[in-house]
Amino acid sequence: MEDQDKHVDSVIKRRHRQEGPQKHVIAFIFSIVLTLIAFAAVAAGGVNIAFTVVILLVMAVLQVLVQLGYWMHLKDKGHMIPIIFMAGGFFVAGTAIITALYWMWWS
Known part of the structure; x- marks a missing residue:
């Protein structure tokens, strides 16, 4: 039993070492770059x-x-149920939006 606990502890330690702050910093910088691109697209008045x-x-x-991937940790193992429920929510919301648009424009 002790060997199994040691193995689990070593797996957890290895996993935490791999997920250091470097990935979070990269994700944060990527989020900032995406935001800056969006602001630049709006600020450039001559663009279509x-x-x-x-x-x-x-x-x-x-x-x-x-x-979702980095801050909500949905990229990690064991998060399939939340992903399935969110996909179902997106499906229901998308269906409602498409139905509302159809109802407004073609009725």
């Missing part, structure tokens, strides 16, 4: 509005992925 909207949507999706 459709292109600006596409840039903002892409930056928003990337920002959500960084936030």
Whole structure:
């Protein structure tokens, strides 16, 4: 039993060493860069509005992925149930939005 506890402790220590502050700092810098790109896209007045909207949507999706992956730790093992429930929520919300748009424009 002691050998198993030592093994579990060593696995936990190795995992924590691999997930040091370096990854969080990189994720934070990436989030800041995504935000700056979004601000620059809006601040550049001569850019096509459709292109600006596409840039903002892409930056928003990337920002959500960084936030969920690194700050909410959904990239780690054992987080499949929250991911499934969030995917279900996105499906329901997307369906509601598409239904509302269809109802407003084509009814």
